[in-house]
Amino acid sequence: MLPVLQIGPLAIQTYPLLVVLAGWAALAVGARAARLLQFDGDHVYNAGLYGFVGGVIAARLAHVVRFWPAYRSQPLEIFGFNTTAFLLWPGVVAAVAVAGWYIYRRRLPLRPMLDAFAPGLLVGLAIAAMGALLAGRNAGAATDLPWAIDLWGVRRHPVQAYEALGFLGVAAVSCAALRAGARLKIADGKSKMGVRPGALALTALLGWGLVVWFVEAFRTPEVAPTFGWPALLGGVRVWQVVGLGAALVAMGALRARARPMED
Amino acid sequence: MEDRRWKVLILVVALAGAGWIAVNRVPGPDVAGASAEGRLTGQPLPAAPAVGHPAPEIQLVDTAGERFELSALRGTPVVLNFWATWCPPCRAEMPELEAAHVSLADQVAVVGVNQGESQAEVAAFAQGIGVSFPLPLDERMDASRTYAVRSLPTTFFIDRSGIIRRIQVGPLTEATLAQSLRAIYP
Numbered sequence: 001m002l003p004v005l006q007i008g009p010l011a012i013q014t015y016p017l018l019v020v021l022a023g024w025a026a027l028a029v030g031a032r033a034a035r036l037l038q039f040d041g042d043h044v045y046n047a048g049l050y051g052f053v054g055g056v057i058a059a060r061l062a063h064v065v066r067f068w069p070a071y072r073s074q075p076l077e078i079f080g081f082n083t084t085a086f087l088l089w090p091g092v093v094a095a096v097a098v099a100g101w102y103i104y105r106r107r108l109p110l111r112p113m114l115d116a117f118a119p120g121l122l123v124g125l126a127i128a129a130m131g132a133l134l135a136g137r138n139a140g141a142a143t144d145l146p147w148a149i150d151l152w153g154v155r156r157h158p159v160q161a162y163e164a165l166g167f168l169g170v171a172a173v174s175c176a177a178l179r180a181g182a183r184l185k186i187a188d189g190k191s192k193m194g195v196r197p198g199a200l201a202l203t204a205l206l207g208w209g210l211v212v213w214f215v216e217a218f219r220t221p222e223v224a225p226t227f228g229w230p231a232l233l234g235g236v237r238v239w240q241v242v243g244l245g246a247a248l249v250a251m252g253a254l255r256a257r258a259r260p261m262e263d
Numbered sequence: 264m265e266d267r268r269w270k271v272l273i274l275v276v277a278l279a280g281a282g283w284i285a286v287n288r289v290p291g292p293d294v295a296g297a298s299a300e301g302r303l304t305g306q307p308l309p310a311a312p313a314v315g316h317p318a319p320e321i322q323l324v325d326t327a328g329e330r331f332e333l334s335a336l337r338g339t340p341v342v343l344n345f346w347a348t349w350c351p352p353c354r355a356e357m358p359e360l361e362a363a364h365v366s367l368a369d370q371v372a373v374v375g376v377n378q379g380e381s382q383a384e385v386a387a388f389a390q391g392i393g394v395s396f397p398l399p400l401d402e403r404m405d406a407s408r409t410y411a412v413r414s415l416p417t418t419f420f421i422d423r424s425g426i427i428r429r430i431q432v433g434p435l436t437e438a439t440l441a442q443s444l445r446a447i448y449p
Contacts, residue, residue, distance in 0.1 A: 003411070003413070004413040004414065006413070011414040013432060063438065063442070064438075066442075067437075067438040067441050067442060070436070070438035070440075070441050071437075071438055073437065074436065074438070077436050077437075077438060080436065082433070082434070082436055082439055083433065084431060084433070084439050084442070084443075085436065085438055085439050085442075136313055137313070137314070139313070151311075152309055152310075152311035152313065152316065153309055153311075154309055213280055213283065213284070214283065216287075217283065217286075217287035220308065220315070221289055222308055222315040222316070222426075223313070223314060223315035223316070232289055235288040235289040235290060235291070236284060236288055236289075237284070237287060237288075237289070240283070240287065241284065244276075244277075244280040244281070244284065247276060248273060248276065248277055248280070251269070251272065251273045251276060252273065254269075255266065255269035255270075255273065258269060
């Protein structure tokens with residue numbers, strides 16, 4: 001475990017560091033995917049960065065509103081650098097809204113943009129999962145398997161590594177399909193064998209859902225990330241239900257769109 | 264893929280998915296304080312300085328010479344703050360912790376574990392800044408090691424059952440303290 005990276009007098013928490021790295025990697029992979037989909041990769045960077053800035057502002061504003069009595073007595077804290085003074089969900093909603101507004105204003109094709117974001121998001125989630133592993137967060141269940149890791153005196157599934165491998169696998173499949181589609185399109189000049197707009201994003205959602213549904217069985221329920229909802233309902237692991245639900249929704253959408261492509 | 268094949272595939276995934284979820288269901292009731300890991304493995308989740316784990320025990324002596332045991336506070340939410348007089352952010356957050364101690368007296372226990380300093384140093388500092396909550400002295404850094412404290416200040420928010428619900432690395436403001444308290448109180 002390496003929760004803190006000590007560089008001289010500087011102590012850097014590894015999880016936030018890897019989350020930042022995950023964000024950068026997500027945008028970089030997304031921009032590369034955008035070029036394979038034959039539109040400007042800078043749009044992915046721009047949408048991502050505008051979304052991030054909008055999300056941070058909204059998350060801080062929500063925190064200020066929620067805890068106004070505290071900020072009223074310390075108004076300068078509204079602009080402070082405290083990295084925990086944010087509310088997650090308003091930030092996420094605002095980030096998605098701002099990125100969506102950018103896509104709308106630039107008249108960019110939505111489905112190809114989602115296809116471009118998809119593999120990058122999976123790569124980002126994989127890096128964030130490895131950050132959780134280094135920090136000892138969201139630990140796995142106890143086990144005697146040879147590859148178990150020791151955490152607080154108990155040998156546990158490296159469930160964060162399982163997650164990362166799963167997400168990277170789905171991202172690799174997505175990227176391979178993207179490259180294959182791009183090569184076929186270039187080769188014959190037609191779109192018939194290319195990637196149907198939106199299919200990659202749905203496939204990534206399917207893959208994400210299946211990974212979460214499978215991997216959550218190996219996590220200690222008490223430490224599962226919940227974002228406010230219970231980890232268990234009637235003994236059932238909530239994240240497994242979320243993962244399976246996402247996979248089934250994606251399969252339904254892929255089925256609805258399954259038809260021979262036209263030139 | 265033919266539509267019929269899609270339907271079959273979706274059905275197979277749904278059934279297999281539900282089966283895997285059922286196989287991995289945690290037995291027993293979801294009772295607050297009852298360890299799910301305990302119900303699964305027969306061994307409760309071990310004490311560890313991590314969210315979701317029971318807080319490790321601390322046994323120290325405070326500036327008044329009184330024995331302090333974290334386990335004695337079971338049943339009360341605890342704000343367990345690690346600090347030192349030489350740490351500027353620690354000093355900056357002391358008024359917020361003192362205000363919480365005063366306003367939430369008998370409802371939330373605020374404890375400031377001093378890292379590696381003498382009783383005289385800490386007592387003089389506390390008197391100068393007006394701190395009245397318990398200040399156990401971790402002179403040999405045993406508690407700091409147990410709690411894997413690598414930077415100051417670090418604050419653990421522990422619920423009534425003794426489970427760590429939130430860890431704050433860095434100084435608390437009035438707003439972030441109010442936010443963190445929501446994880447353990449009421």
